[in-house]
Amino acid sequence: MAPHALAGLKVVEIANDVGGEFTGLLLAQQGAEVVKLEPPEGSPTRRVGPFAKGREAPDTSLNFWFYNSNKKSVAADLTAPGGRAALTRLLADADILVTTLQPAALTAAGLDLAALCEAHPKLIVLSVTPFGLTGPWADYKSSDLVALAAGGPLNSCGYDDHSIPPIRPGGNQAYHSAASFAQIGVMLALLERQKTGRGQLLDVSMHEACAVNVELANPYWFYPRVHVHRQTCRHAQPSPTQSALFRCADGRYVYFALILSEPKAWKALVDWMDAKGMAVQLTDPAFSDVAYRQQHFHEVQELVECFFLIQDSHEAYHDGQAAGLPIGVLNAPEDLFDDEHLQARGFFVDVEHEGVGKVAYPGPIYRFSSFGEVARTAAPKLGEHTERVLGDAARIPEEVAP
Structure with missing residues (x-):
């Protein structure tokens, strides 16, 4: 070497x-x-x-x-x-x-x-x-x-x-x-x-x-001349976006970007929730339409919140990743010493x-x-x-x- x-x-x-x-x-x-x-x-x-x-x-x-x-x-x-x-x-x-x-x-x-x-x-x-x-x-x-x-x-x-x-x-x-x-x-x-x-x-x-190093603030101001506004644990945007933090049964949070417009991600989420008996009305054919999902976003958000509340944070993380979804556990710095990936x-x-x-x-x-x-x-x-x-x-x- x-x-x-x-x-x-x-x-x-x-x-x-x-x-x-x-x-x-x-x-x-x-x-x-x-x-x-x-x-x-x-x-x-x-x-x-x-x-x-x-x-x-x-x-x-x-x-x-x-x-x-x-x-x-x-x-x-x-x-x-x-x-x-x-x-x-x-x-x-x-x-x-x-x-x-x-x-x-x-x-x-x-x-x-x-x-x-x-x-x-x-x-x-x-x-x-x-x-x-x-x-x-x-x-x-x-x-x-x-x-x-x-x-x-x-x-x-x-x-x-x-x-x-x-x-x-x-x-x-x-x-x-x-x-x-x-x-x-x-x-x-x-x-x-x-x-x-x-x-x-x-x-x-x-x-x-x-x-x-201000991420989206520069392009939003340089081109459409609009300001971005800070948001809790998500990118600053001109208009508010939905929360991406979900509390789990063990009291810890996961970060999950709930993207309604991506068909593959939507199907993966519904299949995952359905496997745990938590999809409820999301399996209805009406929810296969993006516009319908957006109109009924409050229903989706509430069900997803309940879905994570019945799971351990690490269980949700591994199962969500297995489904191909962008999800991660919120670690405190001291948690990293026991992180299995860093240890490996x-x-x-x-x-x-x-x-x-x-x-x-x-x-x-x-x-x-x-x-x-x-x-x-x-x-x-x-x-x-x-x-x-x-x-x-x-x-x-x-x-x-x-």
Whole structure:
């Protein structure tokens, strides 16, 4: 089997938020060597909880562990001569620099990204910032919630009851969107470098990543000039659509898209309900007509609600899938550890952490048939690799040592 997909590539990461750290993680999980350059006090993300065993310290943040596994840590103060010397040393043989520093912070650190490109012609300099490197908002502060709000997705997330404000979806989606676009951009830059031998400066804005990640809102506004409205657990639409959540006998919900206009799906649903003695009038020939079904939708909805109430959620899920219908169980995050499908695929992997023991992590994002799997390793302790990576240079300037 061939080496890892990005084996041989060296990445230097200067990231103080999840967007840059997740970008580095995506590259590390494909086999790139990712060296995280941190200030002597550590990245700000080391202070984000929750913390292992409730003990707050630079090396116990579970948030940091996830986003920085498979990386090396070098501690250096970029505002001091020794720190800038350390960066120069790291960039000498680097392929990619990932940075989340905004223009003012770059100036304060004495960094000029364009000048770095000139000094290191093969280097791909990737900037992942809240609002990009230019424009009136370039130095504005942001967060995942601010980015979702300013970029548009937040307005489509929430409940049917519009007296309730929009609800932020979980999972750092704004940061992850930016990181995904950043990774794609890096792949394109690497392909271009293969042809020309030169790197380039790549400017990724989280604001812009969110602005093109609003699903149906953009096309509905660009063309018919109508607004979409948020709905509970379904796509935002110009007009309300029927609920797709159904409560089951065990108190859990399933998501089932009840599509009246598709003959095959309709027949599958009626046959399934009839097999359990719950189809009632839906077997009447009149219901074979789409217009009739739509006129009597309230009857259909009520029967389907009763149908799911007599079933266990997982029973309904498996039987519905066997019938070829789009249905799924609503899992809580903690339910995934017992998910039979994820278990069968070996999705969760155990990573050993000193003083804590084995910790379950999500497995590889990519599964290549032609590349070896990259083993998940624990996030580095602050400055753990300073001397190993920088060698003798680590002992010369005091600012480099953690």
